[in-house]
Amino acid sequence: MNVKKYIKVTIFFLSLLPILIIFYQIIYNQLGPEPVKEITHVTGNWTLRFIIITLAMTPLKKLTKLNFWIRYRRMFGLFVFFYASAHMMTYVGIDYRFDWSSISDDIVKKKFIFAGFLAWLLLLPLALTSSKKMIRLLKDKWKKLHRLIYITSLLGIIHYLWLVKVVTAEPLIYLMIIIILLILRIKLKTN
Amino acid sequence: MKKYKYSEITPEQIYNKRRKFIKSIGLGVGSISLNTFPFFGNAYSQNKTDLTTYQDITTYNNYYEFGTGKRDPFINSKEFKTKPWNVTIEGEVDSPISISAEEIISLLPSEERIYKLRCVEGWSMVIPWMGFSLSKLLNKVSIKNSAKFVEFESIYDPEQMKGQRYPVLNWPYKEGLRIDEAMHPLATVVTGLYRKPLPNQNGAPLRIFLPWKYGFKSAKAIVKIKLVKKIPTSSWMRSSPREYGFYSNVNPNVSHPRWSQATERIIGEGILSPRIETEMFNGYGDEVANLYSGMDLKKNF
Numbered sequence: 001m002n003v004k005k006y007i008k009v010t011i012f013f014l015s016l017l018p019i020l021i022i023f024y025q026i027i028y029n030q031l032g033p034e035p036v037k038e039i040t041h042v043t044g045n046w047t048l049r050f051i052i053i054t055l056a057m058t059p060l061k062k063l064t065k066l067n068f069w070i071r072y073r074r075m076f077g078l079f080v081f082f083y084a085s086a087h088m089m090t091y092v093g094i095d096y097r098f099d100w101s102s103i104s105d106d107i108v109k110k111k112f113i114f115a116g117f118l119a120w121l122l123l124l125p126l127a128l129t130s131s132k133k134m135i136r137l138l139k140d141k142w143k144k145l146h147r148l149i150y151i152t153s154l155l156g157i158i159h160y161l162w163l164v165k166v167v168t169a170e171p172l173i174y175l176m177i178i179i180i181l182l183i184l185r186i187k188l189k190t191n
Numbered sequence: 192m193k194k195y196k197y198s199e200i201t202p203e204q205i206y207n208k209r210r211k212f213i214k215s216i217g218l219g220v221g222s223i224s225l226n227t228f229p230f231f232g233n234a235y236s237q238n239k240t241d242l243t244t245y246q247d248i249t250t251y252n253n254y255y256e257f258g259t260g261k262r263d264p265f266i267n268s269k270e271f272k273t274k275p276w277n278v279t280i281e282g283e284v285d286s287p288i289s290i291s292a293e294e295i296i297s298l299l300p301s302e303e304r305i306y307k308l309r310c311v312e313g314w315s316m317v318i319p320w321m322g323f324s325l326s327k328l329l330n331k332v333s334i335k336n337s338a339k340f341v342e343f344e345s346i347y348d349p350e351q352m353k354g355q356r357y358p359v360l361n362w363p364y365k366e367g368l369r370i371d372e373a374m375h376p377l378a379t380v381v382t383g384l385y386r387k388p389l390p391n392q393n394g395a396p397l398r399i400f401l402p403w404k405y406g407f408k409s410a411k412a413i414v415k416i417k418l419v420k421k422i423p424t425s426s427w428m429r430s431s432p433r434e435y436g437f438y439s440n441v442n443p444n445v446s447h448p449r450w451s452q453a454t455e456r457i458i459g460e461g462i463l464s465p466r467i468e469t470e471m472f473n474g475y476g477d478e479v480a481n482l483y484s485g486m487d488l489k490k491n492f
């Protein structure tokens with residue numbers, strides 16, 4: 001194995017760490033008085049963090065003029081999908097026990113759940129077309145399709161902002177970083 | 192982690208009554224009346240009569256004066272000074288009074304009151320409070336006929352309460368009740384929990400507790416009780432009038448604009464326990480429903 005491979009494997013396991021910590025905390029009962037909510041929050045937070053990491057790869061490549069960053073973009077993108085799915089499954093499976101009537105009612109009536117569900121739905125085609133084969137197959141369309149991540153990232157933040165009772169620093173910090181990253185993209189493209 | 196068993200904190204007689212209650216449910220006989228604790232009077236069919244642990248009650252709090260995180264109040268209230276502490280009762284009264292918390296606590300004997308707390312966020316606890324009916328305190332003054340509402344004001348002290356340094360809510364925290372609600376025997380002035388003095392993070396030295404309303408209605412660390420003519424505007428109403436109404440009675444049929452109120456999670460039950468159905472007036476309908484007869488509770492949320 002060469003160095004590149006080592007780095008990739010290391011990043012892979014580091015990215016798995018948050019979910020491993022959750023499993024550890026479940027087993028050792030360390031998730032506090034409301035464990036389901038805690039798992040929901042932690043997986044939701046990591047989804048947003050991985051969105052930010054994924055969105056940062058292209059600007060980093062352009063700013064540093066190093067191709068190195070782009071190698072990990074797909075993996076980070078798949079971790080977005082992984083944590084988003086874990087987040088949704090916590091809500092659907094653990095919290096609401098697949099009570100579809102309550103869940104569908106929430107999706108239709110509660111805008112923050114609608115935004116979150118839509119964000120997850122938009123991630124689906126991206127995850128399904130992430131392979132090299134699909135990139136070759138879809139050619140130019142692939143790039144267009146994967147721009148959906150911009151919409152997803154904003155929906156994710158809206159989902160967070162609509163959820164909180166009072167606006168705290170955290171969702172605003174995420175929002176700021178994502179806006180900066182999106183602006184950076186436009187700027188670096190036009191230059 | 193020390194777990195308090197019910198038998199450790201409850202008089203034997205009541206403990207035995209509870210065993211009987213649980214048995215009766217097991218046999219499918221739901222109608223047993225335990226008037227001592229209104230909560231138990233309701234045939235609350237699942238096993239939710241267990242008290243929430245002291246640890247959970249004192250480390251999982253919404254008390255934005257000490258920060259918005261659930262653990263913040265526990266961490267940030269350790270140095271909070273509750274002595275000296277004065278409470279004024281003023282407004283539409285013949286002569287306003289100012290009385291120390293210590294005096295109130297020694298003057299009006301506290302009893303154990305086990306009530307369920309339902310947070311607007313969709314979780315609940317069962318707490319063995321110590322306290323007495325608010326009406327007893329209000330009877331210390333002679334209230335004018337013009338008084339229609341009661342406004343509670345919590346302490347404003349950003350030096351000690353770091354959450355108040357940010358405009359998260361309109362400080363000081365304010366809450367209110369209609370006068371007949373305030374005079375209801377279930378409306379409680381809380382002085383302690385688990386037979387101990389009230390911890391700072393739970394609203395020491397004195398707080399209000401209204402078991403049939405969402406938790407935020409129960410103001411903590413109160414310094415002022417004002418009898419008023421007009422309906423008061425609470426801090427949460429000011430923050431978002433569409434989401435938080437004046438009454439804020441627990442009501443599974445009226446959802447919060449952003450989330451459902453039909454179900455709730457029981458604190459401390461672990462990830463394998465399911466949600467339970469939320470009850471009208473948090474299960475205290477027999478006692479308080481008559482306060483709202485004829486009112487449209489969807490409009491008056």
